[in-house]
Amino acid sequence: MSGPKTLAMRGADLMAQSAIIGDKETIMDDTSRVNLGSRTAGKSVPPQTPQANDDMPVKAAEFTREMAEIADKSQHLVAEFLKRQTPEEGIGMASPLAIGAAFFEMTARMMSDPSRLVQAQLSLWNDYMTLWQRTAQRFLGGQAEPLIEPAQGDRRFRDAAWDNNALFDYIKQSYLLTARWLQNTVREVEGIDERTARKVDFYTRQFIDALAPSNFLMTNPEVLRATIENRGENLLNGLKNLLDDLERGKGRLAIRMTDTTAFRIGENIAVTPGKVVYQNDLMQLIQYAPTTDKVKRRPLLIIPPWINKFYILDLRPNNSFIRWAVGQGHTVFVISWVNPDEHLAAKTFDDYMREGPLAALDAIAAATGECETNVIGYCLGGTLLACTLAYMAAKGDDRIKSATFFVTMVDFAEAGELSVFIDEEQLAALEERMNAKGYLEGHDMATTFNMLRANDLIWSFVVNNYLLGKAPFPFDLLYWNADSTRMPAAMHSFYLRNMYQENLLVKPGGISLDGVPIDLGKIKTPAFILSTREDHIAPWRSTYSATRLYKGPIKFVLSASGHIAGVVNPPGGKYGHWENDKNPPTPEEWLAGATQHQDSWWPLWERWVENYAGDEVPARQPGDGKLKPIEDAPGSYVKVRAED
Secondary structure (H helix, E strand, O other): OOOHHHHHHHHHHHHHHHHOOOOHHHHHHHHOOOOOOHHHOOOOOOOOOOOOOOOHHHHHHHHHHHHHHHHHHHHHHHHHHHHHOOOOOOEOOEOHHHHHHHHHHHHHHHHOOHHHHHHHHHHHHHHHHHHHHHHHHHHOOOOOOOOOOOOOOOHHHOOOHHHHOHHHHHHHHHHHHHHHHHHHHHHOOOOOOHHHHHHHHHHHHHHHHHOOHHHOHHHOHHHHHHHHHOOOHHHHHHHHHHHHHHHHOOOOOOOOOOOHHHOOEOOOEOOOOEEEEEEOOOEEEEEEOOOOOEEEOOOEEEEOOOOOOHHHHHOOHHHOHHHHHHHOOOOEEEEEEOOOOHHHOOOOHHHHHHHHHHHHHHHHHHHHOOOOEEEEEEOHHHHHHHHHHHHHHHHOOOOEEEEEEEOOOOOOOOOHHHHHHOOHHHHHHHHHHHHHHOEEOHHHHHHHHHHOOHHHHHHHHHHHHHHOOOOOOOOHHHHHHHOOOOEEHHHHHHHHHHHHHOOHHHOOOOEEEOOEEEOHHHOOOOEEEEEEOOOOOOOHHHHHHHHHOOOOOEEEEEEOOOOOOOOOOOOOOOOOEEEOOOOOOOHHHHHHOOEEEOOOOHHHHHHHHHHHOOOEEEOOOOOOOOOOOOEEOOOOHHHOOOOO
16 A cells, blocks of 8 residues: 555665665675666676775764664654554545455455456466566577556656566566456456445555555666665665655655755745735635736636645746736636634535635625626636536526636546545544544645555655655645645535535535525536546546536537646647537547647637627726735735645
């Protein structure tokens, strides 16, 4: 599993490995029979001649001192770590007890048909026999086609030695064969319900990913090479990195994905000029300064998800959707959600609607004198926008003239891999944890999303930080990804139960907000629905169902890439999009009739929204209206970190 216990044991393994590193000559002699990379492909490694080294006693003393400091630090951190390990702690949003129950049921079903299990074992044995034969051919100097290859885009095996060296090629293929066999065996178990099957399949993949040979010193050629060349210094540095991450997480392993000191919100990210013009308990409203003499009459409001922070749309000037929209002549307002603590535990989904988009619409009217607005909702912000539109339709409120949905789920029947965390046992355990503090910890949400792409967002950093001993590269997107937010207990429980678990949002009157039953079928607002083809959070085929729910004119567009890169994709970016003038009943029919374009979808959206933006008026500066600036953008709410 990719949970903290496995990673902690990996840390103990690293400590042991660093202690046994001898001199470089001994290691080179022991490994001279193995080609560790493309640089020695087809060559033998020459024997090493020991060299006199006058500073060896000094280095030995430094090493001894460092190990003593590490041992002292480790004792405290491991004790703190073990103190935290209770069944109630959980792994992200998951409950270990619920995971165990799912695997127990799967095992019981599997053992009820032993013949099928024997057949699967024989199939694996035959694959191994073929692999052994082909590997023997390679060792004898012959050529052999690989029996199995990594999936396209699997970066774990990109080092040339995985292909060029027969031994590492064997390790790689035996792992891939076993992984395929294990997943297929689990998937073919009959008699378990679909939810349990999905859960078992997901956590089986977590287990398989954790055991990849690339994650271990002795079976990763890149790490072995670095260990030899650096005399084990990479492992010592990796151990320091591991202990620093444990210390930063107060006994919980908080893997550092990027150099957090390289970024400062409001200085080198989230720098589009503007002012906070309104705030309440749940949000600050930012109005951005215009860059054109004339602006469109109707302002543009952006509702980001409160699971993450809004500046994903304002990372750098060259990929900032906010800056770009300002440059198109929109008066842009953005909601910056608070990072809630125990004082906001009772805040509900109703409160997020009232104190979020509804309060923002009132504030925009006061700031600009304009009551009519175009609105964008991103992810959960889009779900809230759909709920708000249905609520406003029931109240006869038509202030929103167009609605844009970025990667938004409203029909949760096929909610993707996040659904594995949503069943009664796990929800009950999660609610118990949330109620104890009043909120869900930000790192629990972050862990949950990271588990959806464990190889990229967990294990690649284990290898880089702890085995190679490198400092993570400064990357603004990963800084944003690690800048997690908490979830108020009442709101999050309502959201998970009513939408993910019960899927009540698609049922007319299934959900009531502020005492009003809502119906998505009452929404007649023109809608632009953007989905992304490789989205693992809001699968595009699921988001397409909104085209059958809303009753107004709908433009559905599919972007390449995933949940973030497909949205933050400015003109000149590397991802294209698909569009179709029709919305047939199924997403497959839509894609079959769609036209692919190589450029960004941003200009397409601008041409669409212009139809609802109104005529031009003189540019509005923050503070021109009835609302006076409170502070400079990006405001203070966004700077509160979950660990603060």
